[in-house]
Amino acid sequence: MLEVLVTFVFTFLIVWTAWFWLKVVLLALLLVLVFPGVYAMVRGAPFVPSMNKAIEGMLKLGKFKGTDRVVDIGCGDGRVIRRIARGKVKEAVGYELSIPTFLLARLRTFFAGGKEKIRFGNFWHQDLSKYDVIVCFLLIEAMTNFEKDIWPKLKKGTRVISNAFKLRGVKITAEKDGVYLYVKK
Ligand SMILES: C[S@@+](CC[C@H](N)C(=O)[O-])C[C@H]1O[C@@H](n2cnc3c(N)ncnc32)[C@H](O)[C@@H]1O
Incomplete structure (x- = not known):
């Protein structure tokens, strides 16, 4: 936006x-x-940042560990991945395709001294199978495409945490404050 x-x-x-x-x-x-x-x-979705309550929900559902490699697909200004990176995780990456939003995220990471990596790029073209946790806040059409193109390629045990929008064909593992957790079987 x-x-x-x-x-x-x-x-x-x-x-x-x-x-x-x-x-x-x-x-x-x-x-x-x-x-x-x-x-x-x-x-994907326009830049609309996740509310604090939803971010808390993501953190609770994520149960992040020191071995987790986490990616936010469409990280916006980086507020979600920054919060995750403050905890115990091995790697925290945010992809953003909007140039002004990417620059804002980089700037905020710089001033916050965060350990998250903000990358400019289209997440549809990345290999997401190496991540243990994928977080997202994308529109329903993008979630449908995610389910079709990305979900089948994820390794067993991968957690997908989606703010607000569901994967229609996948069973929800847990739900908190309008955030949904899915675990790949
Ligand atoms: C609804 S915002 C969510 C921002 C952040 N994840 C949050 O929860 O606060 C969605 C973001 O995804 C970005 N986005 C959409 N499609 C993308 C794509 N193909 N590659 C990278 N970023 C994308 C948009 O530019 C936007 O900033």
Whole structure:
């Protein structure tokens, strides 16, 4: 959703400048900055951060251990993966495809001195089978695609923790505060 702010600022600059080539450069930059986030919005979810109560639910359901490699697919500003990284986990990674949101997440991690790794990238194109826990807050269409494309490739015992949206064809292992836990059999 930070794309709206970026579009607003760039539109103002494009209208304000009198130089034709600067207008062209700004327009090109705007498209580059905004396109991945629009794709992420359509294929995953827009940036809407998880509420504190849901984050507490994720932490309780996760029962994270020092051996866990955890990934947040669509980490937004990194608030969930940052909380997880503060506990005992082996690795905490967040993928984010929206450029402004990714930069915000990196900035917040830098100032918080967090040990989570924020990566720019499309989680649909990552090998997620190496993770022990996957956390997400994605729209129902994305959850359906997750169930079809990613769930079958996960190793036995992988925990998937989803805020708000369910995997329709998988039995829920536990539920807390609108957060669902699934364990791959
Ligand atoms: C609803 S927000 C959740 C943010 C964070 N996980 C939380 O719970 O606060 C979903 C995020 O997923 C990102 N996203 C959607 N599709 C993505 C994709 N294919 N690759 C990486 N990030 C994606 C969006 O840009 C957005 O920031």
